[in-house]
Amino acid sequence: xxxxxxxxxxxxxxxxxxxxxxxxxxxxxxxxxxxxxxxxxxxxxxxxxxxxxxxxxxxxxxxxxxxxxxxxxxxxxxxxxxxxxxxxxxxxxxxxxxxxxxxxxxxxxxxxxxxxxxxxxxxxxxxxxxxxxxxxxxxxxxxxxxxxxxxxxxxxxxxxxxxxxxxxxxxxxxxxxxxxxxxxxxxxxxxxxxxxxxxxxxxxxxxxxxxxxxxxxxxxxxxxxxxxxxxxxxxxxxxxxxxxxxxxxxxxxxxxxxxxxxxxxxxxxxxxxxxxxxxxxxxxxxxxxxxxxxxxxxxxxxxxxxxxxxxxxxxxxxxxxxxxxxxxxxxxxxxxxxxxxxxxxxxxxxxxxxxxxxxxxxxxxxxxxxxxxxxx
Amino acid sequence: xxxxxxxxxxxxxxxxxxxxxxxxxxxxxxxxxxxxxxxxxxxxxxxxxxxxxxxxxxxxxxxxxxxxxxxxxxxxxxxxxxxxxxxxxxxxxxxxxxxxxxxxxxxxxxxxxxxxxxxxxxxxxxxxxxxxxxxxxxxxxxxxxxxxxxxxxxxxxxxxxxxxxxxxxxxxxxxxxxxxxxxxxxxxxxxxxxxxxxxxxxxxxxxxxxxxxxxxxxxxxxxxxxxxxxxxxxxxxxxxxxxxxxxxxxxxxxxxxxxxxxxxxxxxxxxxxxxxxxxxxxxxxxxxxxxxxxxxxxxxxxxxxxxxxxxxxxxxxxxxxxxxxxxxxxxxxxxxxxxxxxxxxxxxxxxxxxxxxxxxxxxxxxxxxxxxxxxx
Numbered sequence: 001x002x003x004x005x006x007x008x009x010x011x012x013x014x015x016x017x018x019x020x021x022x023x024x025x026x027x028x029x030x031x032x033x034x035x036x037x038x039x040x041x042x043x044x045x046x047x048x049x050x051x052x053x054x055x056x057x058x059x060x061x062x063x064x065x066x067x068x069x070x071x072x073x074x075x076x077x078x079x080x081x082x083x084x085x086x087x088x089x090x091x092x093x094x095x096x097x098x099x100x101x102x103x104x105x106x107x108x109x110x111x112x113x114x115x116x117x118x119x120x121x122x123x124x125x126x127x128x129x130x131x132x133x134x135x136x137x138x139x140x141x142x143x144x145x146x147x148x149x150x151x152x153x154x155x156x157x158x159x160x161x162x163x164x165x166x167x168x169x170x171x172x173x174x175x176x177x178x179x180x181x182x183x184x185x186x187x188x189x190x191x192x193x194x195x196x197x198x199x200x201x202x203x204x205x206x207x208x209x210x211x212x213x214x215x216x217x218x219x220x221x222x223x224x225x226x227x228x229x230x231x232x233x234x235x236x237x238x239x240x241x242x243x244x245x246x247x248x249x250x251x252x253x254x255x256x257x258x259x260x261x262x263x264x265x266x267x268x269x270x271x272x273x274x275x276x277x278x279x280x281x282x283x284x285x286x287x288x289x290x291x292x293x294x295x296x297x298x299x300x301x302x303x304x305x306x307x308x309x310x311x312x313x314x315x316x317x318x319x320x321x322x323x324x325x326x327x328x329x330x331x332x333x334x335x336x337x338x339x340x341x342x343x344x345x346x347x348x349x350x351x352x353x354x355x356x357x358x359x360x361x362x363x364x365x366x367x368x369x370x371x372x373x374x375x376x
Numbered sequence: 377x378x379x380x381x382x383x384x385x386x387x388x389x390x391x392x393x394x395x396x397x398x399x400x401x402x403x404x405x406x407x408x409x410x411x412x413x414x415x416x417x418x419x420x421x422x423x424x425x426x427x428x429x430x431x432x433x434x435x436x437x438x439x440x441x442x443x444x445x446x447x448x449x450x451x452x453x454x455x456x457x458x459x460x461x462x463x464x465x466x467x468x469x470x471x472x473x474x475x476x477x478x479x480x481x482x483x484x485x486x487x488x489x490x491x492x493x494x495x496x497x498x499x500x501x502x503x504x505x506x507x508x509x510x511x512x513x514x515x516x517x518x519x520x521x522x523x524x525x526x527x528x529x530x531x532x533x534x535x536x537x538x539x540x541x542x543x544x545x546x547x548x549x550x551x552x553x554x555x556x557x558x559x560x561x562x563x564x565x566x567x568x569x570x571x572x573x574x575x576x577x578x579x580x581x582x583x584x585x586x587x588x589x590x591x592x593x594x595x596x597x598x599x600x601x602x603x604x605x606x607x608x609x610x611x612x613x614x615x616x617x618x619x620x621x622x623x624x625x626x627x628x629x630x631x632x633x634x635x636x637x638x639x640x641x642x643x644x645x646x647x648x649x650x651x652x653x654x655x656x657x658x659x660x661x662x663x664x665x666x667x668x669x670x671x672x673x674x675x676x677x678x679x680x681x682x683x684x685x686x687x688x689x690x691x692x693x694x695x696x697x698x699x700x701x702x703x704x705x706x707x708x709x710x711x712x713x714x715x716x717x718x719x720x721x722x723x724x725x726x727x728x729x730x731x732x733x734x735x736x737x738x739x740x741x742x743x744x745x746x747x748x749x750x751x752x
Contacts, residue, residue, distance in 0.1 A: 041705045046709065082695060090693045317466045322464055325417070325449065326419060329449060
């Protein structure tokens with residue numbers, strides 16, 4: 001079987017599980033480890049696609065979009081009619097779509113799970129829908145992302161072992177159905193998703209089941225869902241060991257600066273998170289010296305850049321005083337500039353991480369970063 | 377007296393009062409007639425300054441900002457400390473600030489007018505303030521715009537003749553005080569403002585009084601404040617005749633496409649209006665074929681550009697279907713893209729008007745534009 005997406009492992013760190021690699025997609029090569037900005041509704045919030053493509057020094061080359069949201073509005077058929085998601089949203093880089101699973105499970109009382117799939121009601125108009133593994137693949141094929149994700153069940157934290165076990169077994173059966181339905185492997189690649197909560201033996205079992213299907217990449221789901229960070233790091237360290245070295249590993253929905261370093265150290269290649277753009281809209285910025293809440297009164301007449309060590313468009317052209325004024329006045333430009341800075345910060349940090357691994361000094365770079373950044 | 381801002385009259389239309397000119401400012405030359413985008417709170421809403429500078433084919437070279445808003449938040453002293461408005465907001469082109477008069481008069485019960493000036497309460501925190509002609513100039517000097525406006529009283533429509541008469545006389549006395557206070561004429565130029573409501577003889581009297589002060593430019597205030605458009609055009613036709621040919625004429629707060637043509641035809645050189653960005657945030661676009669309300673269901677699967685005859689960034693890259701999806705999902709990118717398109721449309725139309733005057737076919741261009749645009 002010819003896969004649309006392939007992976008080259010370039011180098012592994014001599015002291016940790018950190019790796020340098022490259023994910024080859026129909027829309028270009030993605031150097032890994034990589035942070036993927038999220039464009040939930042076919043837009044990275046408050047940013048033009050050209051701005052996303054210009055983040056960091058090398059540019060963001062892949063972003064994530066959400067199947068569930070696009071299915072409900074404007075609908076996958078419309079996106080297909082537009083020529084696919086890339087064309088619809090004017091993005092020439094690679095795209096990864098999630099399966100919609102995480103979102104429909106988050107609906108609580110509005111959804112019902114069965115062997116067949118999940119019935120749910122739209123949060124927009126209350127209309128009734130059903131997502132199955134087959135339906136998720138069908139929708140994702142219409143959207144046309146380079147990487148599509150399996151329809152999985154993500155158990156919340158904490159959950160009983162029995163439930164987590166049933167959930168991972170269901171996820172495996174659904175993955176087989178996804179794979180069977182996925183008939184355009186030369187255009188899109190399907191990644192499986194590992195579940196198993198915080199039970200290491202269940203993680204191992206999940207890994208064994210899904211890797212048997214020989215997919216071009218694997219997601220690690222069900223982490224960062226409420227468990228303590230130390231527990232997450234501990235489980236994650238095991239998860240990556242159970243996955244094949246020659247396939248990319250994607251830690252789903254995780255992207256705070258500390259988690260990026262801890263994830264990379266444990267062998268993760270891909271990350272995504274809405275955090276940088278969401279906190280930006282609330283006036284919070286990531287900087288080399290920790291978080292900055294731009295609304296704080298102390299920045300009223302602070303004429304220094306948001307992050308004096310940052311070379312992004314925002315830090316080169318605007319003062320904290322100006323950014324605070326925009327935020328206090330509820331100006332849209334505030335969300336635009338803080339989103340751009342925060343995404344630049346993460347994309348640039350990932351570039352630095354890649355360089356550090358290339359030069360075999362990941363551990364040193366991590367220490368330097370944390371010393372400057374301070375408490376998380 | 378050396379003026380910071382000067383005007384060159386390049387050409388007058390052979391059949392109408394339309395003129396081609398150039399306003400020379402410390403931050404570059406402005407070809408006229410010109411439409412000035414509005415950046416009320418030191419930002420053209422939902423746009424980066426570079427995007428504003430790239431509007432049309434020649435770029436926007438001047439924008440307007442509001443003294444009243446900047447005085448209240450973040451405060452003119454802060455802007456001065458930042459090095460002035462240009463530096464604060466990262467805008468290298470020219471800036472015109474209004475005097476704050478129009479805004480404080482709009483406060484209704486929250487303000488009280490006297491010979492000295494206007495007492496008012498902040499809409500933000502209820503704090504008490506006083507604007508006088510001297511204070512307005514002081515604040516505008518701190519902001520540092522290239523063109524500053526006199527502190528005037530703008531009578532609403534309809535108003536008794538007696539009130540309008542007193543109002544214009546007060547405006548003249550205040551203008552004399554503004555001029556006396558304005559002591560950096562080599563850096564900033566003060567424009568006087570004509571009042572007189574819809575009474576042509578009062579307009580004439582106002583013009584005679586203010587032009588006697590020999591200022592580098594004149595605003596026409598108190599129009600488009602509720603009177604019928606035909607009446608406004610009729611009065612405007614007289615207003616411009618009373619003003620000197622060798623000074624720029626600025627029709628304040630007016631900027632719908634039809635008003636731009638009618639104003640230019642009557643000899644107006646400068647316009648400003650929040651309309652293009654305000655309606656953009658509500659999903660309305662100006663196009664060559666009239667207004668488009670992007671939320672309308674008919675655009676759900678319309679894969680054509682917003683304006684097929686437009687060559688702006690938005691029309692080159694996005695479909696109506698995508699723009700509708702953004703608007704319906706309340707995405708910030710919707711306001712960004714529609715604002716950019718609408719401002720491009722007006723800036724580009726002004727470029728076309730200038731070219732038409734240069735080629736002595738303004739009347740023909742106006743007819744063509746209106747025939748395509750349809751009803752206003």
